[in-house]
Amino acid sequence: MTAPRPPLRLLLVDDHEAFLNAAERQLRRVDGIEVVGRGADGIEAVALSDALRPDLVVLDLAMPEMGGLQATRLIKAQDAPPFVVIASHFDDAEHREHAQRAGADAFISKLNYAAELLPLIDARLQAARDGG
Amino acid sequence: MSESRILVVESDDARAERIGALLDFLDFTPKRVGAVDELDLARAKPRDWLAIVVGGVDDLDDFRRFGSWLSKAALHPPLLLLPSLHGLVDQLGVHPEQAWPLEWPPRQAQLDALLRRASLQAIRGAEGGGREAGPEGDSEGVRRLRRLIAQVAPFDTTVLILGESGTGKEVAARAIHSASSRAKGPFVALNCGAVPAELLESELFGHEKGAFTGALAARKGRFEMAEGGTLLLDEIGDMPLPMQVKLLRVLQERSFERVGGTQTLKCNVRVIAATHRNLEDQIARGGFREDLYYRLNVFPIEMPALRERIDDLPALVQAIGARLAEDGRGEVRLGPDAMAALAAYAWPGNVRELHNLIERLAVLHPNATVSAADLPQRYRGAWEAAVARGEAPPPPAQRPAPEPPPLDEAEALAAERAALFGAPASPALDRLPEEGLDLKEHIAAIESSLLRQALERSDNVVAHAATLLRLRRTTLVEKLRKYGIERGGDEAE
Numbered sequence: 370m371t372a373p374r375p376p377l378r379l380l381l382v383d384d385h386e387a388f389l390n391a392a393e394r395q396l397r398r399v400d401g402i403e404v405v406g407r408g409a410d411g412i413e414a415v416a417l418s419d420a421l422r423p424d425l426v427v428l429d430l431a432m433p434e435m436g437g438l439q440a441t442r443l444i445k446a447q448d449a450p451p452f453v454v455i456a457s458h459f460d461d462a463e464h465r466e467h468a469q470r471a472g473a474d475a476f477i478s479k480l481n482y483a484a485e486l487l488p489l490i491d492a493r494l495q496a497a498r499d500g501g
Numbered sequence: 502m503s504e505s506r507i508l509v510v511e512s513d514d515a516r517a518e519r520i521g522a523l524l525d526f527l528d529f530t531p532k533r534v535g536a537v538d539e540l541d542l543a544r545a546k547p548r549d550w551l552a553i554v555v556g557g558v559d560d561l562d563d564f565r566r567f568g569s570w571l572s573k574a575a576l577h578p579p580l581l582l583l584p585s586l587h588g589l590v591d592q593l594g595v596h597p598e599q600a601w602p603l604e605w606p607p608r609q610a611q612l613d614a615l616l617r618r619a620s621l622q623a624i625r626g627a628e629g630g631g632r633e634a635g636p637e638g639d640s641e642g643v644r645r646l647r648r649l650i651a652q653v654a655p656f657d658t659t660v661l662i663l664g665e666s667g668t669g670k671e672v673a674a675r676a677i678h679s680a681s682s683r684a685k686g687p688f689v690a691l692n693c694g695a696v697p698a699e700l701l702e703s704e705l706f707g708h709e710k711g712a713f714t715g716a717l718a719a720r721k722g723r724f725e726m727a728e729g730g731t732l733l734l735d736e737i738g739d740m741p742l743p744m745q746v747k748l749l750r751v752l753q754e755r756s757f758e759r760v761g762g763t764q765t766l767k768c769n770v771r772v773i774a775a776t777h778r779n780l781e782d783q784i785a786r787g788g789f790r791e792d793l794y795y796r797l798n799v800f801p802i803e804m805p806a807l808r809e810r811i812d813d814l815p816a817l818v819q820a821i822g823a824r825l826a827e828d829g830r831g832e833v834r835l836g837p838d839a840m841a842a843l844a845a846y847a848w849p850g851n852v853r854e855l856h857n858l859i860e861r862l863a864v865l866h867p868n869a870t871v872s873a874a875d876l877p878q879r880y881r882g883a884w885e886a887a888v889a890r891g892e893a894p895p896p897p898a899q900r901p902a903p904e905p906p907p908l909d910e911a912e913a914l915a916a917e918r919a920a921l922f923g924a925p926a927s928p929a930l931d932r933l934p935e936e937g938l939d940l941k942e943h944i945a946a947i948e949s950s951l952l953r954q955a956l957e958r959s960d961n962v963v964a965h966a967a968t969l970l971r972l973r974r975t976t977l978v979e980k981l982r983k984y985g986i987e988r989g990g991d992e993a994e
Contacts, residue, residue: 384506385530415864431506431620433549436627443861446854448878458528459617462697467624470695480528 411435568594638813664804667853686730712761738778831867
């Protein structure tokens with residue numbers, strides 16, 4: 370009944386190329402999303418987020434040059450900023466607190482990346498449906 | 502750029518393999534070298550690594566060179582040392598606080614706990630921006646701030662730094678520390694709001710081994726780490742009430758116990774507290790202890806909001822840009838229209854928000870001149886609206902330097918405030934007399950002198966005097982009572 374909607378556009382950022390390959394492979398099976406870009410550090414994340422205007426950005430918390438928290442702050446300064454998810458190796462109250470203070474919208478554990486990211490994607494897709 | 506965030510320095514293959522396997526199991530991909538001469542330090546930065554596991558070192562001199570290279574960073578990643586190195590910490594060239602012992606054979610729980618701690622430390626280090634100089638600018642607000650810092654720094658007084666989020670409270674605290682006799686001692690900061698309530702006590706006072714589940718080894722708290730130096734307790738307004746009681750005791754008795762410990766430890770630490778919250782409101786609501794408030798509020802410093810010191814914008818942009826350039830980012834130049842737009846923005850996030858914007862511009866427009874059109878909409882909306890009305894103020898950089906004519910009511914008001922607060926009202930107090938002095942009495946004398954002057958200047962109208970002193974009226978009344986100061990004339994209110 371519903372007309373086809375534009376896919377949810379994802380930007381994935383991690384300094385570990387193999388990790389991104391694995392993540393992308395798992396996400397390829399998910400309907401309604403498109404991985405529009407990949408970055409290797411926070412600086413690339415800011416530039417790509419500005420150029421590609423993704424709907425959702427997943428940022429590794431710890432990366433060389435600029436980590437995910439600082440990148441979140443810079444990305445959130447843009448007009449109509451994307452939904453930002455911080456992916457962290459360590460998942461505890463303090464790490465979550467830091468992500469929240471940086472302005473991230475959600476937090477997932479890197480050890481459980483796809484499983485924790487998928488419900489967030491579903492929720493964004495649902496929100497897009499409800500919103501328009 | 503290296504993918505691996507954990508470096509293993511180990512000359513022994515079997516040991517290296519064992520450490521590597523454990524790190525693999527924890528889902529890290531360590532980079533292993535047999536010795537530090539395998540690293541290309543010209544292309545690396547100390548903070549490329551989350552932690553460095555060090556086992557067998559064949560050439561201690563060579564390692565020390567690596568250690569001093571690491572130590573150039575304000576906070577280098579921790580070295581997790583295998584037992585053979587535990588006695589050699591002072592020969593490694595690193596900050597001793599960053600040399601953490603690791604057991605052998607390595608245990609997953611200990612390694613995981615140490616790496617978790619390293620991660621939090623890296624986050625805090627990146628957020629603290631350890632090397633920020635400042636405060637920068639030449640507005641009346643900042644000049645006044647510098648005066649206050651210079652006044653209070655030489656004394657060991659507790660300082661309470663108040664101000665909106667992002668106004669640079671930690672920068673001010675560091676400036677106090679650097680200008681004090683404790684400058685050579687450590688400066689340690691703890692954000693009380695970022696630590697879960699149940700962990701705060703151990704963060705502050707440390708714990709003994711086995712004090713609680715997960716306390717695998719004894720650990721120093723922030724008070725011990727700051728021994729001989731300065732401890733900044735940021736977001737003190739977020740400290741839970743039970744911890745406030747304990748903190749008050751430390752401030753009164755200058756001693757404390759580790760969690761799970763029985764030995765009382767003496768401490769010699771200057772405490773600076775900071776918060777963006779209104780503590781008096783919190784006291785009224787029962788969220789903050791009044792006795793602690795008076796202990797902390799010996800010398801309050803109010804950080805000016807960026808919008809109140811917008812004349813400093815060009816200097817701030819320049820300083821932030823210079824620091825980013827030092828870090829290898831592109832240079833940021835703002836065109837006159839961009840500067841004017843930013844000067845018209847309200848800056849709810851203050852200097853930190855400005856820092857984020859400038860850093861963003863450095864990423865997106867390196868070595869180019871940024872025009873207003875390059876700014877995100879929210880940063881140019883107010884200016885564009887003013888331009889549309891034909892009343893856009895010129896950018897601050899282009900204002901004539903001597904005696905800028907008041908452009909509007911707000912500015913006239915700001916000038917008036919500057920005139921009121923401008924003159925340093927306190928006696929010269931920045932030198933400790935040869936024979937020492939009774940600090941409490943001395944500070945009380947300063948305070949009561951300032952109270953009298955404020956009353957005098959405001960014709961004994963307490964509300965006006967309170968404004969002059971940036972106090973609430975009720976607080977001032979309380980202080981007048983404390984010092985037995987009579988209000989000379991009639992009180993209109």
